[in-house]
Amino acid sequence: MSRSWERKVRKNMSQINKARKKQGSSGIVLGSEKKDRFTGRSFIAPILLILFIGLYVILVSSDPSFKASTMFYVTVGCYVLLALVFFFRKPYLTVGKDYVQTRKLTGDKRLNPAAIKGISVQRGYVVIEQHKGGNWVFSRVMNRYPTEEMGTRLQEFAKVHNLPFEQK
Known part of the structure; x- marks a missing residue:
């Protein structure tokens, strides 16, 4: 499926879920969407x-x-x-099918694979390098992220989207 089609389906699904929520029904979940969310703790x-x-x-x-x-x-x-x-307000990293998302000071930020220059993983740190803007750094020491699990999931993400992945 093309990405524009997926965006249209997601948009229509969210409109339907809002309408169903107003009526008191449960929402419809899009089954193909697999998201992994890694949360930390800001102290x-x-x-x-x-x-x-x-x-x-x-x-x-x-x-x-x-x-x-x-x-x-x-x-x-x-x-x-x-x-x-x-x-x-726990910091997080969400790895979806075709995006990575995190919370910054100014709000939630999302990156598509085209905006990612590369992913680097080392002991206690995960770095997502962007073409434009600063790198996203996730640290076990600073924010108590589970960096080992994040590294394995981001390795799969990089393999699927042909992104440079570096394990140090």
């Missing part, structure tokens, strides 16, 4: 935010002319809330 950004807000509280409260105001508590609360958002 460095929340720790840095908590340390930053702790330093802010210590430095501001050590000033003798400091009086706690509502804005002070709102600022502290917002930073703690932001740290919780970063902690509970």
